[in-house]
Amino acid sequence: MTEALPSTSNPNQIWIYDTTLRDGTQREGLSVSLEDKLRIARQLDQLGVPFIEGGWPGANPRDVQFFWQLKEEPLKQAEVVAFCSTRRPHVSAAEDSLLQAILAAGTRWVTIFGKSWDLHVTEGLKCSLEENLEMIRDSVAYLRSQGRRVIYDAEHWFDGYKHNRDYALKTLAAAIASGAEWLVLCDTNGGTLPHEVSSIVRNVAAFISVGAHSCAPLPIPQIGIHTHNDSDTAVANAIAAVMEGAKMVQGTINGYGERCGNANLCSLIPNLQLKLGYKCLADAQLPQITEVSRFVSEVVNLAPDEHAPFVGRSAFAHKGGIHVSAVERNPLTYEHIQPEQIGNRRRIVISDQAGISNVVAKARTFGIELDKQNPTARQILQRLKELESEGYQFEAAEASFDLLMREALGKRQHFFEIKGFQVHCDLVEGRTNTNALATVKLTVSGQDILEAAEGNGPVAALDRALRKALVNFYPQIAQFELSDYKVRILDGHSGTAAKTRVLVESKNGHQRWTTVGVSPNILEASYQAVVEGLEYGLMLHMMAETVLSTSS
Known part of the structure; x- marks a missing residue:
């Protein structure tokens, strides 16, 4: 495991924090067994994800067993992280059973979340604003005293900041003063827009910079971002935060999560690494991301989104004849990256919108060389259009199209x-x-x-x-x-x-x-x-x- 987390000599390093196994499993209709969680964790470890949030120890027997299993057979690269809330009101951190369970998980890193929004303090926790600050201070300090490194998730951060800026900043100051190494700003309701994220993260960065000297000799915390997709801007919001200085991005594979889901790491990582020059994964590991996306969807028994950006089966599929002709000459004409960079591949789709270029390119994928000037190629195209007009759909049945081509070429073997x-x-x-x-x-x-x-x-x-x-x-x-x-x-x-x-x-x-x-x-x-x-x-x-x- 990496010993130097979270400091790095690379200013463009972004620490990926995967919460598929905790936040992702809150998606409606998604259920995983202990074995499922272990298989996904090991796949994420191979991908090179530095932080993997395993669950909330003590919340259910499965999560307890998960951390026990990983003690016996540790991951090779990643830090597995236990998740919990701050202590409960009017109970010391040392006496709170929630924090005892998180210590029993035996992880080096722990993530605790606390309330940033005064509305949640008074209406949810039913305690005073000062008591909430003491809960944050006490919980972080206690975990640090027990040798744990702490990631502090500021729950409902953006709503809290917009409703009571001064109090929200006090909650961060409490975490900083107690030794939290990461301050993760959470858009828990998923309603914040990118321009708001940019402005608020910029202000938080300035706040930390100004107040850092008062916390010596404690480490100066770094900023992280955790976004939900209720406004369909989770990925954009995370990118906006990174561009304002956030160094940790929390998200899930395929964007799984409660309600509309979390920031989709399968989109975030390629955008950050290939488009913006940040370092998220090793160059040799990035091409694994498509395989990981499909592996996770298979394990959780959810159909993969074929039209998902980057990793979807249709992400680099070309159907229109003009598009196919152009891509055959130069893929940059209709592809924003090389599909091989993220482990995907180009697909030529056959349909009634196909041109001769589709037929020739598709034939090549089946090991059949056709020339555009070959009359048989035109015959195949004509037959394709006739059958599609009758209701056939060859873009979804490529095996039937392969047989159709071989029939036209006199190469189809009839076994019976x-x-x-x-x-x-x-x-x-x-x-x-x-x-x-x-x-x-x-x-x-x-x-x-x-x-x-x-x-x-x-x-x-x-x-x-x-x-x-x-x-x-x-x-x-x-x-x-x-x-x-x-x-x-x-x-x-x-x-x-x-x-x-x-x-x-x-x-x-x-x-x-x-x-x-x-x-x-x-x-x-x-x-x-x-x-x-x-x-x-x-x-x-x-x-x-x-x-x-x-x-x-």
Whole structure:
């Protein structure tokens, strides 16, 4: 772990403080286990985040166990931080069980929050303004006497400053006089705007500078910023604070947090480091941030925001033909940074808005070299537009587009031929039974196969029947899974005769691919997508086998 925190010889160093495991878990619908928290902490440690707030020891058994586990198996780079409030009114810090729990966590750094807004003191704590100042002084001094280094979070700082500037500054003075090394200004309600943050942080910096000599020999504290996103300005507010001298930025991965969330570190870190020249992470670690974003969303079981800046799957996706043509010549025309700098990648999207440049660029990602002057490239583009007008969506089903291109080029291998299928669902007292029976008839290697299988619904039954018929010929199919199934009605005004689009996502343990089917018959659309999903998986397996045999 870094011994010199928080001082540094680099004036542009910004200390990243991740609170995903505490503040982030307050997001509605987000829940993590002890194992989840440990996995996320270790991922953040690998990313190079210097401070990781682990939770509030004593608030629940899981957080207590979290700190115990990290005592047994410490992190390699990061300082894990325990979080707590100042002592309670009219109880000494040494006698307060809250502070005893935070000491028991055994962390070198602790973060305590105190009230900055006089409204919260009188209405929330139900104590005097002077008692609140004594709570701050006593809590920080006691933790320092126990050998802890203290980060003081000034809760509701900006609202408190705007309503009673003099009292808010007294709360900071109390923390400074007791030995806090960081003063973190918190926009707890998330309602402050960037120009207000700039002005107030500037004033706080001046206040600390003027009063620092009176606190000798205590360390001169540095300023941190903690913003919430209720006005959709959390990232902008944090940047504004840094530009006025804040050296610590608190936030969460993917912006998770209560209400509208916290400042999103996946946006903040690239903006600060790549745009403004601050040092947040090591250059070799910054490209990990996209992977960390997706890892955390997977662990907390929330769908990743595909359109998130920097780390979203669509952050460097290009759909319009003119855009693609320009990006192919020079990526700077439509990309503000190189996606590889933060571990993302450029994607060329195929849709009815595509031009010939989209087709050529997309083909290249599948290992297919096409020339714009090749008549087949124009044929593929024309077929693409025709199918998209019928309701197909290839930007969400790139595997189907790959098969379409190979078909046009005469390179598509047909592993089997479907002769027909039937799906039967029993009715029980007027309700559809959950089990369905599918029968498929197909030809494989000149042999006619008739097979049936049951499933939890017609699509599952059809999928199982196909696998059952094919697995003896292609054993690798046993490794394929149907991982997602989406249905959209394309023309709802047509009622039950409406055209349906089905997207099926499949996986084989290390790859995922999506195929599409369109038909007025939902089973027909599902059949198209499921069949292409199996075919594409077989093609991937065959290509992998070819690579292996060639390399050996």
